[in-house]
Amino acid sequence: MVVSDLAPFHAIAMTNKLLLRVLPAVLLLASAGTTATVSSLPVRRYRSIFSFGDSYADTGNAMVFFAERNLTDPAAGPPYGMTFFGHPTGRYSNGRLIIDFIAEALGVPFVPPFKTYNGSFRQGANFAVAGAMALDASFFSFLPSMLKLYIFNSSTNVQLGWFDSLKPSLCSNKVKCKGFLHRSLFFMGEFGVNDYSFSVFGKNLSQIRSFVPDVVKTISTATERVIKEGAKTVVVPGIPPMGCSPPNLVFFPSTDPAGYDPRTGCLKQFNDLAIYHNSLLQEAIKNVQTKHKDVRVIYADFFTPIIDIIVSPQKLGQRDILSCCCGGSGKYNFNISAGCGMPGATVCQDPSTYLYWDGGHFTEAVYRYIAKGWLDNINSYHV
DSSP: OOOOOOSGGGGGGSOHHHHHHHGGGGOOOOOOOOSOOGGGSOOOOOSEEEEEOSTTTOSSTHHHHHHHTTOOOGGGSTTTTTTTTSSOOSOSSSSOOHHHHHHHHHTOOOOOBTTTOOSOOTTEEEOOOTTOOSSOGGGGTTSOHHHHTTOOSOOHHHHHHHHHHHHHHHOSSHHHHHHHHHTEEEEEOOOSHHHHHHHTTTOOHHHHHHTHHHHHHHHHHHHHHHHHHTOSEEEEEOOOOGGGSHHHHHHSOOSSGGGBOTTTOOBHHHHHHHHHHHHHHHHHHHHHHHHOTTSEEEEEOSHHHHHHHHHSGGGGTOOSTTSBSEEOSSGGGOOGGGOTTSTTOEEOSOGGGOSBSSSSSBOHHHHHHHHHHHHHHHHHOOO
8 A cells, every 4th residue: 555645636627726735734743732821831032933834834925926826825715714714814724823832822913924024024934835845846746747836946945035035134244143032932844744645646655765865855954044043942843643544544554453553543554754854854953953052953743642542532521532623524534536725524522522623624613732742842942
């Protein structure tokens, strides 16, 4: 069986709208919800936040790319944003994301999307784009042309280029930029999920595993790049357990019961890929930290918290733990012909009792819980 973390696997033969709806489901991340308030946590003060990544952090950038190709961004329509904002904002959830809760806790505004915001970025900028990959788009030349339509030019290197273009508006020279960025908090990712998910269309599992080191190297190199620019605190997230996502469970079922983890019901091969990526990433981060002893380079665990919630859902009030809150019925409430926001899809009454929002993304309650864990780590971490 091959590995994928996207749901567009099946969609190559479908209409653009259907493919569009599955694509976001590729990006699964994070960990579970809680009633604890993030803002009550003690925090280290930062004056700005700069975020790179994909749909787990995208606050509206992807809408530009979808529009350029005459496509509709799923997160630009209801019921996305229904819980907190009351309307769609381009966020792939029912409300706030991890980056939003962290910004609230630090006392800075929500981090504005670089591509759609016209105001000042002095308090931070969000370069994350739904569907973004660590590797450059040219790497994926082996993919079918239909799928390439959804591969935007928004890789790690591209996002770093946007950051470079923004710096003149933040600080007038190299010395002042370093001083400004010393007081900024950086998030390098999550990156990697989409690299592996798209690649399933042209590579087998062994081939996908073979370029995991290249993905990790790209992330660690990007981390060093912002450090050289002046970053003093960089959070580098791993990837979540891909074998637990409803799209993967629906489209890549194992014919062998041993293919599932008996504790979680998740697909082992998918999760093994995530574990491999995360282990290499942690080693790479340690190496970066060793080279930059005056900088805080922090690994953010996306994998363990989700597994913990799936194993013990009652501690956070979760219910049908592997099903979507927003979906079109069927097993795991995931149906490609009725994705979240499409005709035929329904929304659960209380998203806070669900782990998954639309299949590939999590509910606001989950993101709140992750943010709390990350902040605890950031505040207690010492070089």
